Amino acid sequence: MTDVPFLKARSIGKQFGAVTALAGVDVDIRRGEVLALLGDNGAGKSTFVKVLAGAHRPTSGTLEIEGAPVELASPQDAAAAGIATIYQELALSENLSVAENVYLGRESVRRILGVPILKRAEMRRRVDELLAELDAHIPDPDLPVGGLSGGQRQAVAICRALNLDARLVIMDEPTAALAVAETRKVLSLVRNLAGRGCAVVLVSHNIADVFEVANRMVVFRRGAKIAERRRDETTPEEIVAFITGAHPSLRSLEHLG
Amino acid sequence: MLAKLAQRIGGRELTLLAAVVAAAVVFASLSPVFLHPNNVYAIIRNSTELMLIGLGLTFVLAIGGIDVSVGMILGIAAIAIGNLLLAGVDPWLAALAGPLVGLALGAFSGTVIVLGRIPAIVATIGLLGVYRTTIFALLGGSWLSGLPSSLSEIFAARIAGVIPTSYIVIVVAYAAAFVVLRRTPFGLHLLAVGNAEERARLSGVAVRKVRIAAYMVSGALCGIAATFYIANYRNVEMTVGSTVALDAIAAVVLGGTSILGGKASLLGTALGVLLIRMLQNGFTIVGLPSLWQPVVTGVLLLLALTLERAAVAGLFRRLGGLVAARRTA
Numbered sequence: 001m002t003d004v005p006f007l008k009a010r011s012i013g014k015q016f017g018a019v020t021a022l023a024g025v026d027v028d029i030r031r032g033e034v035l036a037l038l039g040d041n042g043a044g045k046s047t048f049v050k051v052l053a054g055a056h057r058p059t060s061g062t063l064e065i066e067g068a069p070v071e072l073a074s075p076q077d078a079a080a081a082g083i084a085t086i087y088q089e090l091a092l093s094e095n096l097s098v099a100e101n102v103y104l105g106r107e108s109v110r111r112i113l114g115v116p117i118l119k120r121a122e123m124r125r126r127v128d129e130l131l132a133e134l135d136a137h138i139p140d141p142d143l144p145v146g147g148l149s150g151g152q153r154q155a156v157a158i159c160r161a162l163n164l165d166a167r168l169v170i171m172d173e174p175t176a177a178l179a180v181a182e183t184r185k186v187l188s189l190v191r192n193l194a195g196r197g198c199a200v201v202l203v204s205h206n207i208a209d210v211f212e213v214a215n216r217m218v219v220f221r222r223g224a225k226i227a228e229r230r231r232d233e234t235t236p237e238e239i240v241a242f243i244t245g246a247h248p249s250l251r252s253l254e255h256l257g
Numbered sequence: 258m259l260a261k262l263a264q265r266i267g268g269r270e271l272t273l274l275a276a277v278v279a280a281a282v283v284f285a286s287l288s289p290v291f292l293h294p295n296n297v298y299a300i301i302r303n304s305t306e307l308m309l310i311g312l313g314l315t316f317v318l319a320i321g322g323i324d325v326s327v328g329m330i331l332g333i334a335a336i337a338i339g340n341l342l343l344a345g346v347d348p349w350l351a352a353l354a355g356p357l358v359g360l361a362l363g364a365f366s367g368t369v370i371v372l373g374r375i376p377a378i379v380a381t382i383g384l385l386g387v388y389r390t391t392i393f394a395l396l397g398g399s400w401l402s403g404l405p406s407s408l409s410e411i412f413a414a415r416i417a418g419v420i421p422t423s424y425i426v427i428v429v430a431y432a433a434a435f436v437v438l439r440r441t442p443f444g445l446h447l448l449a450v451g452n453a454e455e456r457a458r459l460s461g462v463a464v465r466k467v468r469i470a471a472y473m474v475s476g477a478l479c480g481i482a483a484t485f486y487i488a489n490y491r492n493v494e495m496t497v498g499s500t501v502a503l504d505a506i507a508a509v510v511l512g513g514t515s516i517l518g519g520k521a522s523l524l525g526t527a528l529g530v531l532l533i534r535m536l537q538n539g540f541t542i543v544g545l546p547s548l549w550q551p552v553v554t555g556v557l558l559l560l561a562l563t564l565e566r567a568a569v570a571g572l573f574r575r576l577g578g579l580v581a582a583r584r585t586a
Contacts, residue, residue, distance in 0.1 A: 087459060095448055096445065118442065
């Protein structure tokens with residue numbers, strides 16, 4: 001049954017009051033594949049990602065995970081379904097340590113007289129292992145995240161996803177604020193994640209990054225999915241044309257808009 | 258070794274400790290009464306309620322909240338305990354009524370703030386009015402007095418001449434709060450919510466539950482404070498708790514807990530309470546009318562906030578929220 005996609009989104013729509021942020025979006029997400037979501041600001045890709053992450057409830061449409069319908073009413077639901085999201089702003093707590101951030105929301109505890117007490121040593125050890133695996137150059141998991149660089153924070157967020165045993169990792173603009181060397185590292189990590197059999201959804205503005213790692217690309221425009229291409233059947237020029245609305249196939253749509 | 262210890266304790270806490278010692282030296286040199294065991298006992302006893310209410314407010318400020326109605330929660334809980342004692346209920350059961358009433362009021366306040374999506378400063382100013390009128394109504398315009406001394410015998414007895422027995426409970430409460438804040442998921446969640454609610458939510462923290470729980474902890478501690486209030490004073494007057502919020506917020510902020518949330522210091526709160534009560538006592542002894550006490554506290558609060566410039570900006574944001582809420586009303 002490996003040809004069943006990990007996640008199937010059908011006719012996903014999202015209204016914010018009178019504003020239609022998403023309409024009729026169909027997307028399949030497969031294990032071991034990096035799927036890039038592209039589109040201009042406000043095209044709907046972030047809204048779609050938030051639906052997958054359980055942060056927004058879709059107004060219409062259905063989601064299936066491994067063939068079974070699911071409702072992702074909260075980030076906890078999404079996490080339980082094996083979906084981990086790494087947000088652009090990373091959703092890290094600067095005042096907490098690296099280890100605390102990696103475990104936040106699903107801490108390991110032992111119960112003493114019924115009170116859940118954090119297993120700090122175990123959490124620290126596990127995070128140390130993950131950081132070493134990633135070659136993350138963070139010397140001490142007890143350091144507060146507030147003092148880390150952009151790339152280091154990205155590594156903490158990725159550790160968090162790995163620690164969740166995520167089967168689908170969503171990364172929102174992971175390279176946006178990074179220096180070149182750090183971007184290389186994060187892109188190689190994206191490939192490693194897919195190599196482990198993880199499904200990866202990458203949201204990015206950077207066409208070069210996308211062509212380097214993505215197997216498939218989906219382009220959003222004005223809340224709708226307007227194109228889907230495998231990397232080997234498209235070019236950066238064509239994708240840019242879709243994003244900007246200049247592609248010939250879009251002419252009729254643009255006139256309607 | 259000493260430097261490492263200092264680092265563990267924290268710069269703010271050491272500064273406060275130095276301020277406490279300095280204040281003691283100054284007042285002792287100005288008046289022989291200041292260090293008399295009875296006066297030391299008075300300072301420590303007068304700190305009792307504030308120690309607990311400050312502890313609760315440390316949790317509330319840690320999530321980036323605030324509660325200016327804490328004194329009224331103390332008052333309502335004290336009236337409940339007083340009436341139970343007058344009705345001849347066992348003092349231990351009456352003592353237990355304090356935290357129960359406080360917990361219920363804290364749950365109510367927290368629910369109003371969180372589910373009503375009202376800025377905490379606005380909501381608790383509203384609740385302050387509601388609770389104060391409740392106190393007037395419950396007291397019927399007179400004092401609740403002539404209470405039996407049963408709770409005093411339990412909690413106001415002296416240890417080593419200067420420490421009331423209620424401090425056994427206070428020490429246990431601080432130790433428990435330390436474990437909760439530093440060693441449990443709830444503690445992490447409090448600090449994560451205080452840092453940035455949306456991020457905490459995206460990380461899987463049940464933000465609303467955590468926020469309501471913080472107000473419940475604060476309410477319950479106000480209730481325990483009410484039990485000791487009755488033990489110490491054996492009456493409840495109409496103006497009960499009216500300066501408590503100012504004193505408690507000043508103590509907590511002075512202690513290094515951030516008014517912006519995300520940072521909490523329990524030792525700082527305890528030292529902040531002690532410093533405020535020492536100054537109030539000392540100024541009274543050297544002849545400053547007690548009318549001026551809120552000025553001393555207010556100045557301390559402003560001083561503490563100025564020390565933390567970012568925190569001042571945060572307070573202005575909240576006051577800005579208050580102004581905005583008024584404008585739309």
